[in-house]
Amino acid sequence: MCYALGGFIFTFLPGFLTEAFGTYLVSYAALLAMLVVAAVIVIGVYTATDKRANPDT
Numbered sequence: 001m002c003y004a005l006g007g008f009i010f011t012f013l014p015g016f017l018t019e020a021f022g023t024y025l026v027s028y029a030a031l032l033a034m035l036v037v038a039a040v041i042v043i044g045v046y047t048a049t050d051k052r053a054n055p056d057t
Helices: 002-021 025-053
Strands: none
Touching: 002 025
């Protein structure tokens, strides 16, 4: 569901941001920020799952 939402949002968002700011740099910054947030979420899920699977460590 998140994949579909991301595909829907970033079909239109770069064009709107380019018109608003005059450059694609803002779109690239937004993509980078979302990448960092997604990486933090994935690492957090893996860490939480690992702690539940191995409570002794």
